[in-house]
Amino acid sequence: MIETDTIWKDSGFDCDHCGGEIAKRIDRETGQPDRTCLQCKQCGCQWTLAGNVERVGNGPDCQAAQRDREAAPRQLTLSRPVWIALGILAFLVLLRFGGFSLLFALLRYLVPLGLVGLVVFYIARHGREQEWW
Numbered sequence: 001m002i003e004t005d006t007i008w009k010d011s012g013f014d015c016d017h018c019g020g021e022i023a024k025r026i027d028r029e030t031g032q033p034d035r036t037c038l039q040c041k042q043c044g045c046q047w048t049l050a051g052n053v054e055r056v057g058n059g060p061d062c063q064a065a066q067r068d069r070e071a072a073p074r075q076l077t078l079s080r081p082v083w084i085a086l087g088i089l090a091f092l093v094l095l096r097f098g099g100f101s102l103l104f105a106l107l108r109y110l111v112p113l114g115l116v117g118l119v120v121f122y123i124a125r126h127g128r129e130q131e132w133w
């Protein structure tokens with residue numbers, strides 16, 4: 001016989017959509033591993049423990065937050081070709097006016113800077129996905 005059981009635990013978080021209490025929801029089913037997620041008791045939004053949205057609630061703020069999330073990756077993919085184009089343009093300008101010796105001198109500074117920028121970019125993107133801010 002299969003029994004299902006749902007356990008609610010206080011997560012200590014408040015919902016940033018409706019201000020409601022967010023609870024840890026543990027679904028138990030006989031023969032299945034526990035399924036744990038976070039759920040707002042008021043608007044019904046559901047998140048995985050990693051903070052990814054699983055179910056969008058019915059409140060207007062929930063829908064708006066979901067639209068923001070869907071819009072965010074699109075902005076990133078749009079801006080990347082622009083940055084690549086700017087990089088190629090800067091490269092060509094450099095070649096035209098400075099030649100290779102200046103290019104290599106600059107690369108010694110640009111490569112570490114570029115790596116740092118890349119790391120910051122990925123941390124920022126990861127942070128947004130995890131909704132750290």
Ligand SMILES: [Zn+2]
Pocket residue numbers: 015016017018019020040041042043044045057
């Ligand atoms: Zn809520």
Ligand SMILES: [Zn+2]
Pocket residue numbers: 015017018040043044045057058059061062
């Ligand atoms: Zn919500």
